[in-house]
Amino acid sequence: MSRVMVLALSEASPELVQQFCDAGVMPNLSRLMKRGLSGHTRYSIPYLLTPQMWATILTGRRAGSHGVFDYWQRQDGGKFLEVHGSDVKGPKLWDVLASNDLPSGWVNVPMTYPPPKIPGFTLSGQDAPGAHPSISHPRELFQELTSSLGRYHHKDIFPGGQGKATYGELLPHETVWQKSLLEQLVHRDDWRFLFAYNSGSAFAQHYFWKDMEEKGSVTEKVAEKTFAAADVLIGSLMKALEPTDTLFVISECGAGPIKAGVRLQNWLEQNGFLARTEGRKGPSATARLLTSIRTNAQRYLPRSLFFYANAMPFKQWVLRRIAHDHIDWSRTRAYHRGKGEGNIYINLAGREQHGIVRPEEYEPLRDELITALRKLTDPETGESAVIDVHRREALFGDQGVEMAPDLVIEWRDARYMPAETLSADQEIFSERVREFMTWPTSGSHRPEGLFVAAGPNIRPGKLEKPVELVDLAPTWLHALGCPVPASMNGSPRVDLFQQVHNPAADPAELIAQT
16 A cells, blocks of 8 residues: 655755755655656745645645735734635545545644644644644644653744744654654554644745854854754654655745835835824833743743733734834725735725725726836846736736735845844834744745655656746656645646656665665
8 A cells, every 4th residue: 555755844945855865964855856757846935834835735726716815814804814725615635635545744734723633633833723623633632742742842943932942952852753753653553644734944945044054163064964854754754654655855935035124114115105293202111011921931931831921812903013113004005914925015095994995996096006016126136026916816817816915026036035023213124033033044045946756657867847836746646656636736846757667666665774
């Protein structure tokens, strides 16, 4: 009986992975790449946001079909709410597998909360509020794991109050903990498809990319140690596989160095699209207080209470107050919101809570914004930081885009990201310091991610054409011999497979030969 296992190393840069493989840091993945098939994944939309990319992976559908556009997404009436797996429209991969009588297991995968009640098991990922039996299906699995492993580590690896050196030590440590978790789960007999997600690689690149160039620094090797720990995890999974099994190691996107953070709200204000309340000098006392409460809660609140704190409506109220601080909606025509990598919303009358832009002004305003944003220039380089500005329907189609941002900025070389902090500093370009962090982000996303596959029916060699994220779910269904439902926009990449059994590519055999 053949099985398929997928391990996602979040945002792992193919170039960085190759560098570590060549240096002997990732020997297990290196063997997979040499004996199996290696190449890239790709998200062709210049909007590399975790919820949208993962909704695409989990459904085999494009964003206009699955309806997820941001971490915090606009709802009817103009309010923004945090997205969860329940917001993803249409059947998910686990639904298709269940309809084909194939049980599946899901471990820490984004956009899986609340956990689907499926044949198999689920431990919800980052969209879950925190460690609690309710993130698990069946619920008793959570108790079973905590009995053997101790406290369940959920979101421990997420940024939040640690010093830089301490956080650098945490990343590989948490990957080692996940190895222990998966070593228990992989030996269960209630899965034919197993999907696990590791976020350490993403955070190592975001927060320690620049450190790789600072020879002799305490944090120089954080990324290397984190990827080395991930490689040990890969080796452990390889040992657990049978000769008939197929292993995929992927990332949803890649990573690279960031050039600067961009304060989009300040740019909108300086160009007459957004207005602040009169006399505004920096964040309001209320915003400073609420930001302090959030930061200290993230830093000092016991992990056992995270679930309850994140599940409370108070959190959403706090975030709305901070995001809307000092904005004069009666004079604001456009604004930036969410964690989007360049999302601009029109304050449209009849749609937004305090909308002032009349419907007949909508298109002319978008034209005006596009023209102005294309001239947004990095003062350090003297060149435009923007490649293009896309209307939402051009990226996502005409249907199902009601909650999408009205415009999406495509940044030059993907080396810019919007700043997240409130600041009285009116400079547009600056170091990008994310919420809860005490040092700047030095890595940003790239459209091409990692793709490695090995198994008896996987052809060896190099993949010439990247695998689009929308094609991953159909490809895994093809590997399991399941038909691809019409609900999926993607298609299986049949060029990955061969008809003749290839024992040299069996993941388990690669371990046995060493």
